Amino acid sequence: MRKHFPAAAVYLFTSLGFLSIAALFAVIISGFFYSISKIGLGAAISSFTFEWIPEGGKYGILPMIAGTSLIALIAVLFAVPLSFGIVTSVWIYNNAFSAFLRGLLRFMSGIPTVVYAFCGIIVIIPIFRSVSGGSGYNIITVSAALCFLILPTMTLTADSALHSFINSPENPVLTADSLGIKREKSFIYMVMYAQKKLLFTGALLAFGRAAGDTLIVLMLSGNAPVMPGGLFSSVRTLSGHISLLTAAEITPQAEFTLFLSGFLLFILALFLNFIVRTLRGR
Amino acid sequence: MKKGLFIFIFLLFASFIFAADNSEFTGSSLSDFNSLSGVIDIAGGTAHIPVMNAAAQKIMRHNGRIKITVAGGGSGAGVKQVGEGLVNIGNTGRALKESEIAQYGLKTYPFAIDGVAVVVHPANSVSSLTSTQVQNIFAGKTVNWKELGGKDAAINLYTREEGSGTREVFADILLKEVVISQKAVIINSNGAMKTAVAGDLNGIGYVGIGFTDKSVKGVVLDGIPPTQKNASTGVYKVTRLLYMNTRGEPDKLTGTFIRYITGSADGRKFIEDAGYIPIK
Numbered sequence: 412m413r414k415h416f417p418a419a420a421v422y423l424f425t426s427l428g429f430l431s432i433a434a435l436f437a438v439i440i441s442g443f444f445y446s447i448s449k450i451g452l453g454a455a456i457s458s459f460t461f462e463w464i465p466e467g468g469k470y471g472i473l474p475m476i477a478g479t480s481l482i483a484l485i486a487v488l489f490a491v492p493l494s495f496g497i498v499t500s501v502w503i504y505n506n507a508f509s510a511f512l513r514g515l516l517r518f519m520s521g522i523p524t525v526v527y528a529f530c531g532i533i534v535i536i537p538i539f540r541s542v543s544g545g546s547g548y549n550i551i552t553v554s555a556a557l558c559f560l561i562l563p564t565m566t567l568t569a570d571s572a573l574h575s576f577i578n579s580p581e582n583p584v585l586t587a588d589s590l591g592i593k594r595e596k597s598f599i600y601m602v603m604y605a606q607k608k609l610l611f612t613g614a615l616l617a618f619g620r621a622a623g624d625t626l627i628v629l630m631l632s633g634n635a636p637v638m639p640g641g642l643f644s645s646v647r648t649l650s651g652h653i654s655l656l657t658a659a660e661i662t663p664q665a666e667f668t669l670f671l672s673g674f675l676l677f678i679l680a681l682f683l684n685f686i687v688r689t690l691r692g693r
Numbered sequence: 694m695k696k697g698l699f700i701f702i703f704l705l706f707a708s709f710i711f712a713a714d715n716s717e718f719t720g721s722s723l724s725d726f727n728s729l730s731g732v733i734d735i736a737g738g739t740a741h742i743p744v745m746n747a748a749a750q751k752i753m754r755h756n757g758r759i760k761i762t763v764a765g766g767g768s769g770a771g772v773k774q775v776g777e778g779l780v781n782i783g784n785t786g787r788a789l790k791e792s793e794i795a796q797y798g799l800k801t802y803p804f805a806i807d808g809v810a811v812v813v814h815p816a817n818s819v820s821s822l823t824s825t826q827v828q829n830i831f832a833g834k835t836v837n838w839k840e841l842g843g844k845d846a847a848i849n850l851y852t853r854e855e856g857s858g859t860r861e862v863f864a865d866i867l868l869k870e871v872v873i874s875q876k877a878v879i880i881n882s883n884g885a886m887k888t889a890v891a892g893d894l895n896g897i898g899y900v901g902i903g904f905t906d907k908s909v910k911g912v913v914l915d916g917i918p919p920t921q922k923n924a925s926t927g928v929y930k931v932t933r934l935l936y937m938n939t940r941g942e943p944d945k946l947t948g949t950f951i952r953y954i955t956g957s958a959d960g961r962k963f964i965e966d967a968g969y970i971p972i973k
Contacts, residue, residue, distance in 0.1 A: 465855070466872055532885075537892060546849035546893060548878045634854070634879035645878050655854045655881065657770070 436677075443674045446667040458668050463636035463647075470664050472671060474638045478646035479676075481639055482550055482632065483622035486557035487565075487614055493558070494565040494617075495603070495610070502573055502602070503594045513570065520563035528630040531556035536631065543643040548633030551642050556627050561617035568613030572606045612687045619683040623676055625650040649676055723755050723959060730758030731946045737764075737771020737784030738858050739882040740807055740901040741935055743967035745784070748954055759946065765882055769856030775799065775938050781947045783938045786858020786901070798941050803934040804955045805969035808902035808924030809863045810911040810931075812887070814894045819843040821913035827867060830897060833874030838895060850877035851889050851898030859883060862933040863899045867914075903968030925970040935969065 447455045460471030497516075501509040535555050540547030577584055583605075587597035603610065628634075633645025634655060647655075649672040656669055735745050742765055749761035766774070768785040775783025776797030789801050811827055813819060819841050822830075829835040830848060839845045852873050853860035864873065880886045883904045890898045891908035902919055905911045911919040914931065923929035937951055954960040955972070964971045 464872075464875070532888060532892075540893065544847065546851070546878050546889075546896060548889075629881065630885070634881075635876050637875045645876065647879075655879065656856075661855070 439670065439673050439677055443670040446663070446670045449663050450667055454664055455667060455671075458664075458671055461638055465662065465665055470668055472649070472652065472668050474636050475647050475649045475652045475672065476675065477639055478550075478632070479622050479648040479650070482553045482557060482628065482646065482648060483618050485550060485554035485642070486561060486621040487618050489554055489558035490561050490565050490617060491614060494562055494569060494613070497562075497566050498569040498573060499595075499598050499603070501570065502577065503598055513567075516563040516566050519559070520567065524560060524624055524626045525630075527556050527560055528627040531627065531631045539643070545643055546633060546645065548631060548645050549643045550632070550639060550646055553628050553632045553646075554621075556631055557621045557624060560624060560627060561620050564620050565613045565617040568616060569606075569610050572609035572613070573602055576602055576606050608690045612690050615683050615687050615690075619680055622648075622679060623650060625654050629654050723751065723953070723957070725949050725953065726752055726756045726759060726946075729756065729946050729949060731760075731944075733759070733761045733782065733947055733950055734780040735761065735763045735782045735784065736766050736774045736780045737782075737938075738768045738786040738935065739765040739884065740786050740859065740903060740969075741784040741937075743903070744805070744935075744954065744963045744969070747963040747966065748950070748960065751959060752950070752953070761950070767854065767856045767881070768858035768861070771938065772797070772799070775940055778940060781939065781943065782950070785936045785938060786933055787861050788934065788936070789938060799938045800941065800943070802937045802939075802951050802955060803972055804937060804960070805935040805964045805967075805971055806921075806925055806932055807935055807969045808919055808921065808929050808932045809859055809867075809899055810902045810905050810919035811867075811897065811899050811914060812890050812905060812909040812911055813897050814890060815907065815910045816894060817843060817910065819912070820910060821916070823915055824867060827912075827914070828869070828871045831868055831873050831877070832871045833876060846895045849893050849896040850874055851880055851886060851893075851896055852877040853886065853899075854879050854881045857881070858933065859899065859901055862931065866931045901968075905968075921968060921970050934972070 454470075458470050458472050460469065461473050462469040462471045463474060497512060501512055531552060535552050536547035538547075539549065539552050539555075543549070543551075583601060584594075584597055587601060588594070628648045628651045632648060632651060634647045634651055635645040636647045636652070637644070639646045653669050653672050656665060733749075735741075735749075742763060745761075745763040749763055752759055753761060764780075768787055771783035771785045772789065772793050773783075774780045776793070776799060783799075785801075786807070789799055793799060794801075811822065817838070819838060822841065826835065826841060830841075831850060831852070833850070835841065836848055837845065838848055850873075853863075864871075878889070880889050880898070883900045886898050886900050887904050887906075887909055890896045890900075897912075900909070902911070902921055902924060905919070913919070914929070917923055917929050919929055919931070924932045937954065939947060939951070942948075943951060954963070961971045
């Protein structure tokens with residue numbers, strides 16, 4: 412009995428884990444279709460319009476889709492140079508400070524998002540308010556805060572990608588060193604070039620994390636349900652939309668948009684995962 | 694190391710027990726909790742939180758076997774969660790709708806009066822507005838402080854989310870038919886609203902009067918300053934009652950809690966400390 416316990420436990424917890432994922436999937440899908448059956452297909456399709464004015468019977472969520480894509484994309488654009496810069500310097504100098512940086516990033520990945528959001532309100536919003544005018548609750552502010560959130564994801568993925576390459580039997584960096592190539596050059600043109608696919612998967616994972624985050628966007632984006640009119644305009648994201656409306660008493664058609672938002676985020680996550688797995692060749 | 698941690702945790706728990714033992718006997722109603730134990734979960738309107746927290750702390754310190762959790766979420770969440778049995782008390786900053794009472798069989802207990810104040814940054818030179826001006830501002834028709842006698846700067850609008858009791862009172866009583874501009878920044882609690890306006894020289898928003906302090910300036914509306922005194926006498930019109938709601942009859946512990954808030958000297962004090970006016 413005791414001998415078989417670990418294997419049994421593994422099966423048990425694996426199947427429980429699988430079940431909970433299946434249940435989540437079932438809830439979103441069934442809610443989605445039940446909601447369509449309640450309001451009709453026409454009303455459901457009308458959710459793909461540009462105006463969200465519940466008082467006026469307009470339930471378009473295209474602004475939220477645009478908002479989510481835009482903030483996640485800009486956050487990744489912010490984070491890519493930072494992350495690649497960090498990872499390159501970590502490997503080039505490979506000293507005590509590198510170890511410290513890695514530890515710091517691991518620590519950062521465990522910080523609750525509300526902390527980033529709070530710092531965003533205290534620090535980032537006043538900065539962008541003074542730069543751009545307006546309220547400061549806008550796309551750039553959110554993306555800047557999200558950048559800190561996704562930086563560890565992206566950097567640690569890149570770090571492990573470089574790790575597996577540099578520690579391979581050929582040890583290309585030593586070869587490059589012996590040829591008198593500067594470390595900076597051998598890293599940028601050789602190591603990072605060779606691992607570009609894996610670096611890209613890091614960016615994709617980071618994009619997924621940024622698109623799915625709720626609290627930071629809820630607290631910093633301004634949540635205005637309008638098409639983004641520039642980098643300093645306030646936006647609402649799909650996740651923020653779900654969070655804002657769950658607390659309210661709402662019409663069936665507004666409720667449908669919640670399931671639709673959840674469904675879209677779900678599809679996005681699946682899609683990103685699929686690409687990441689393909690790129691990693693698994 | 695582990696041993697140290699263990700001792701630390703032990704001391705922590707021990708200190709809780711001592712704290713409970715040392716609690717003084719204060720207020721006539723607090724003793725009603727003596728023989729009770731259990732959990733009260735509270736959620737809903739964010740304006741209620743200071744009152745609920747103060748009461749919860751006092752009760753839990755008095756009787757360690759009672760656990761009270763207080764969460765926000767807004768009035769809409771309050772109705773939903775208490776209706777579905779997720780919490781014992783669902784707070785709302787507005788009267789329940791007929792449909793809500795019918796759907797969930799809710800019982801409602803008003804306990805305080807709160808006004809909703811239009812607030813701006815303390816350094817804003819505009820300090821009084823008419824209802825019509827406020828309507829135009831929130832509709833997005835008036836877009837510059839210059840038009841209101843202030844400096845030449847764009848107005849930054851802040852509003853609360855749908856489902857907020859504060860928003861509902863503000864919209865129903867002050868804005869009436871006016872629809873709030875789509876471009877307004879949506880903030881999802883009274884506290885966050887205060888932080889937002891306190892940090893924005895050109896901002897305008899609205900909070901429960903209980904939340905106003907030196908960090909924001911309450912705008913004089915149609916010549917009447919938004920104070921709790923004016924709200925309680927009815928001179929200031931943008932007011933609301935704060936309610937606790939239960940599904941059906943409350944259980945013994947929850948009922949005692951509600952009576953403690955509505956009918957004890959402590960309850961009155963918590964309500965006044967939070968900046969509201971007790972009913973009766």
